[in-house]
Amino acid sequence: MxxxxxxxxxxxxxxxxxxxxxxxxxxxxxxxxxxxxxxxxxTNTEQFCISCHEMKVNVYQEYTDTIHYTNRTGVRATCPDCHVPKDWVHKIVRKIQASNELYHHFKGDVDTPEKFEAQRIRLAQNVWRTMKATDSRECRNCHDFESMNYNKQESRSSQSHQDAEDAGLTCIDCHKGIAHQLPMEYDPEQDAPGQSIFYSVRD
Incomplete structure (x- = not known):
């Protein structure tokens, strides 16, 4: 060698x-x-979400009075089920966006019910806008037009869901306020003329 x-x-x-x-x-x-x-x-659990005072005394209390919290089947949709995407990329993006919420938490912008109510319409519109843009992606983890049996729904619900599917609507178009109170300033007719179903814990 x-x-x-x-x-x-x-x-x-x-x-x-x-x-x-x-x-x-x-x-x-x-x-x-x-x-x-x-x-x-x-950081993706209900307990983490309600560890913030603002969430626990405001939106969490409202949520406990809804069908998403307790129902005949015992299936509960928790905070992250509705507000955090399941797929990794969108989940990371959402977590980064949540850093803005931490900033306002430490700043005390919504640390009393009065402050929260003053911001409710803006906060709700932010969530609705995101849900609309994603075709109610998180709702569809549990609810989907293709999986619905319209024959087993009440006639009004069945017709509304079929009309919504034909019109290309998404869950949040008709179901604002399904888990949290609608803001007092919210006008469903102005938001979506002709849509008749608006469930709310205020109703």
Missing amino acids: SDQSKTSAPKPRARRVTWLILSAGILIGILFWGGFNTAMEA
Whole structure:
């Protein structure tokens, strides 16, 4: 074997160091990803959502009086079911957007029922706008036109759902206020003329 081939061949020690660095990188990556995912899921629970005073004394109390909280089947839709996307990319985007909510939490912008009520219409419109833009994506995790059996619905609901499907409407077009009170300033006729179903915990 020539001197040149001896020097060009990787030494056993260099190979071991390379494998150690590579293995350490993989292990650190797994630990980081596991920690990141654990943190994501910990912030994706109802208990985390209502750990903020603003949520617990306002919208959470309203939600406990709705069919999404308690019903004949025992299936509960929690805060993240309706407000956090399930797929990873959209979930990350939503978590980043939530940092703005933390800013207002620490600033105390809605820390009393009076302050919250003053902002309710703006906050509700933000959520409605997002739901409209995503074709009520989170609602459709449980509800979907294709899965509905119109024959088992009450006649009014059945007809309204069929009309909504034909018109290309999405859940939030007709079901504002289904889990939280509608703002006092909200006018359903001005928002969606001709739509007759508006469920609200105020009704």
